[in-house]
Amino acid sequence: MEKTSKIYIAGHRGMVGSAIMRQLEANGHTNIITRTSSELDLRNQQAVQDFFESEQPDYVFLAAAKVGGIHANNTFRAEFLYDNLMIEANIIHAAHLAGVKKLMFLGSSCIYPKMAPQPLKEEYLLTGPLEQTNEPYAIAKIAGIKLCESYRDQYGSNFISVMPTNLYGYNDNYDLQNSHVLPALIRKIHEAKDNGAPTVTVWGTGSPKREFLFADDLAAACVYLMENYDGRELVNIGTGEDVSIKELALLIKDVIGYEGELEFDTTKPDGTPRKLMDVSKLHGLGFKHKIELREGIALAYADFKEKYVTA
Numbered sequence: 029m030e031k032t033s034k035i036y037i038a039g040h041r042g043m044v045g046s047a048i049m050r051q052l053e054a055n056g057h058t059n060i061i062t063r064t065s066s067e068l069d070l071r072n073q074q075a076v077q078d079f080f081e082s083e084q085p086d087y088v089f090l091a092a093a094k095v096g097g098i099h100a101n102n103t104f105r106a107e108f109l110y111d112n113l114m115i116e117a118n119i120i121h122a123a124h125l126a127g128v129k130k131l132m133f134l135g136s137s138c139i140y141p142k143m144a145p146q147p148l149k150e151e152y153l154l155t156g157p158l159e160q161t162n163e164p165y166a167i168a169k170i171a172g173i174k175l176c177e178s179y180r181d182q183y184g185s186n187f188i189s190v191m192p193t194n195l196y197g198y199n200d201n202y203d204l205q206n207s208h209v210l211p212a213l214i215r216k217i218h219e220a221k222d223n224g225a226p227t228v229t230v231w232g233t234g235s236p237k238r239e240f241l242f243a244d245d246l247a248a249a250c251v252y253l254m255e256n257y258d259g260r261e262l263v264n265i266g267t268g269e270d271v272s273i274k275e276l277a278l279l280i281k282d283v284i285g286y287e288g289e290l291e292f293d294t295t296k297p298d299g300t301p302r303k304l305m306d307v308s309k310l311h312g313l314g315f316k317h318k319i320e321l322r323e324g325i326a327l328a329y330a331d332f333k334e335k336y337v338t339a
């Protein structure tokens with residue numbers, strides 16, 4: 029990518045899109061184009077084609093999606109399937125029609141089979157049944173991967189797919205029903221400390237394990253791979269380390285300085301028992317994350333307090 033290349037970030041206001049924007053600006057890119065969902069609803073095929081025809085971007089980071097945690101995925105199943113199918117299909121097809129030089133599609137670690145061997149290698153895709161709570165979202169993401177592969181096969185499009193693990197960081201979603209576990213626990217534990225509540229409720233048994241990557245590390249990996257990877261195969265992006273939900277909650281409790289107790293609501297689903305990514309391909313391509321979990325939690329917590337806590 030040249031510094032003056034026209035780069036479209038789909039989803040630039042989101043946690044990942046805004047991190048990619050920061051990374052590109054820090055690298056000196058001056059020609060970044062963006063649209064909010066009210067300016068351009070990416071589910072509208074004609075609007076997307078008109079946008080690509082008029083803007084003619086050189087590079088596309090496809091970071092727009094309907095995104096949420098286990099409860100949101102399990103509740104809004106139709107929206108997670110339909111919105112994500114429409115967004116990816118419209119952008120990938122319009123990018124092809126406009127002759128985009130390169131496009132990066134962001135999938136997710138939930139595309140892999142629920143009981144696949146750990147750590148998850150890219151070749152485990154489609155080798156077994158998916159986790160039920162997020163199957164619609166996972167199917168949409170797998171379709172996005174197959175769209176990129178098929179446009180490469182038929183038209184020679186340089187469309188690559190990366191599979192991020194669970195993410196957290198600046199501009200995360202702190203809605204207690206629809207967010208992911210890490211921001212939800214930051215908010216719940218902060219509010220419990222603030223209110224002097226004796227306990228904090230953690231969903232599930234606390235025994236599932238999850239890997240967490242800070243969104244600015246993901247953004248750096250995305251920009252690095254846009255510059256250095258042109259392959260057909262998926263690339264997992266993660267830290268290669270995981271913790272149990274209980275260990276995560278205790279870590280967040282320690283960072284925030286909350287003295288109360290954790291209680292586990294086993295009426296809530298655990299989801300996939302584990303989804304640790306094998307990141308040897310990413311490391312072999314020359315990228316490794318920098319921000320470790322405790323430091324990242326402290327950064328995310330500071331961002332949460334700055335944005336959501338009235339003095």
Ligand SMILES: NC(=O)c1ccc[n+]([C@@H]2O[C@H](COP(=O)([O-])OP(=O)(O)OC[C@H]3O[C@@H](n4cnc5c(N)ncnc54)[C@H](OP(=O)(O)O)[C@@H]3O)[C@@H](O)[C@H]2O)c1
Nearest residue numbers: 039041042043044064065069070092093095134136194195
């Ligand atoms: N968060 C995670 O843990 C995680 C993990 C793995 C992969 N990912 C992937 O990373 C990407 C970004 O996730 P995120 O966490 O940054 O999500 P996010 O913070 O919810 O941001 C999603 C973005 O998508 C845009 N969007 C959604 N529906 C749209 C529509 N109909 N038309 C136009 N724009 C629309 C939103 O735009 P507006 O703000 O303008 O409404 C928003 O900026 C997604 O592909 C997601 O699947 C996320």
Ligand SMILES: C[C@@H]1O[C@H](OP(=O)(O)OP(=O)(O)OC[C@H]2O[C@@H](n3cnc4c(=O)[nH]c(N)nc43)[C@H](O)[C@@H]2O)[C@@H](O)[C@H](O)[C@@H]1O
Nearest residue numbers: 097098101136138162207208209212230231232297298299
């Ligand atoms: C990366 C995302 O992973 C998602 O799966 P997944 O990690 O289980 O999504 P999370 O919602 O982060 O849940 C991870 C684990 O944390 C537990 N958990 C404990 N307390 C909470 C809480 O207060 N809120 C939430 N949300 N979870 C909580 C939850 O039961 C589950 O076992 C997929 O649904 C998405 O599609 C996406 O792929």
